[in-house]
Amino acid sequence: MDDVQQLFRRHTYTAKFSVAFFYGVLVSIAVNFFWTPGHIYSSGATGLAQLINTLTGRYAPVQITTALGLFLINVPLFVLAWKQIGKSFTVFTFICVVFASTMIRVIQPVHLTTDPIICAIFGGAVNGYGTGFALKNSISTGGLDIIGIVVRRKTGRSMGSINMAFNSLIVISAGFVYGWPYAFYSALGLFVNAKVIDMTFTRQQRMQVMVITSRPKTVIDSIQNHMRRGITIVHGAEGAYHHDEKTILFTVITRYEMDALEVAMEEADPKAFVSISDTVKVLGHFYEPKW
Missing domain, CATH: 3.30.70.120 (Alpha-Beta Plaits)
Structure with missing residues (x-):
């Protein structure tokens, strides 16, 4: 019986590891193929990492890449997840964030199009599916997912609506950095991202x-x-x-x-x-x- 349990546990861990890698690939595609060429900001920690990358590139002597910023933002959230959600959850969240940061760095940007509407829609759809798929398999992608899970347990609100509530700062930042039309494009991407999350993550x-x-x-x-x-x-x-x-x-x-x-x-x-x-x-x- 112990051997069967160990085999099942190993299979579960392998599946979650694969899901984390799959998410890392999808978020890197969203960032490098759509959001960056279209000057679109993502939701949550990824969007904040993009903002830090832009601002440090313009005003700081050392530019913090989106990949590095994404990991640094998640460090205090790992502590919150460890205390409020669970140890296993936190470990796989860490793995997921590492994969995402690595893939964003490794997969080079491909300029398929610079049309901001196309970039907003397809970037939001790709990232939303990756996030929802990870959550569906009991893996957090870090950032607002951790905050969203904690808040959802207390309020019952959906993950998508929680993400939307926290992302007004990202939209305003896009307006100041790239111009207000891009704030609306980013808002469109965030809306698509939230809807695809809710369509994919059905546990809520x-x-x-x-x-x-x-x-x-x-x-x-x-x-x-x-x-x-x-x-x-x-x-x-x-x-x-x-x-x-x-x-x-x-x-x-x-x-x-x-x-x-x-x-x-x-x-x-x-x-x-x-x-x-x-x-x-x-x-x-x-x-x-x-x-």
């Missing part, structure tokens, strides 16, 4: 599930074997067609758990009626797995 999207079944105990056991979710039971329901006795079950899951729910229902009661709808807000305790 909550959904209400209503199950109408004649086999409630089997369904409850199956759902709770596949995921950690509380279930509310309503007895005494009646089907209008056959007038047979039914039980209604209510629970709230994340969109990330949709596949697990479908497997659980197929195992427990394939004939059950299941209705799933988006949930705007949840008050009270809602379990979220630790990173």
Whole structure:
């Protein structure tokens, strides 16, 4: 059993290592292929690192590269993640940031286009997918991801909206450095980035599930074997067609758990009626797995 657990743990670590490398490649493409040629600022720590690179290049005797700035900005956030989120999470965040900084330095800029609208949209989409994919696999990309996770746990806000709230400084800075039209281009890139994050990172999207079944105990056991979710039971329901006795079950899951729910229902009661709808807000305790 110990050998199996060690093999599973090794496989998990290898997968996360690969995801971190994949993110590093994507963020370097976003920065070097789109944002830098188009004079577009990214969100969060990457955008702040770009700003430091620009300002030190203009006004300081030594220019701090975007890659180095990205790593230095994340150093105090590693401490926050270690204390508030978890040790394993922090280690893989460190690896992810190292990959990102290295890839930005290693992969040389390719000037596909300098059109600021194209650069804003495609840079935001590429970076947003990389960030969302990393978060989906329980890896933080550092920067605002760490702050966003801590704030989301306390407020329930989505990662995308948290990023948008923190990025007004980046937009204003783009206006002062490159001119106000580029502030609007950067805002467009940030909007695309946030939307793609929310589309990819589905763990934050909550959904209400209503199950109408004649086999409630089997369904409850199956759902709770596949995921950690509380279930509310309503007895005494009646089907209008056959007038047979039914039980209604209510629970709230994340969109990330949709596949697990479908497997659980197929195992427990394939004939059950299941209705799933988006949930705007949840008050009270809602379990979220630790990173």
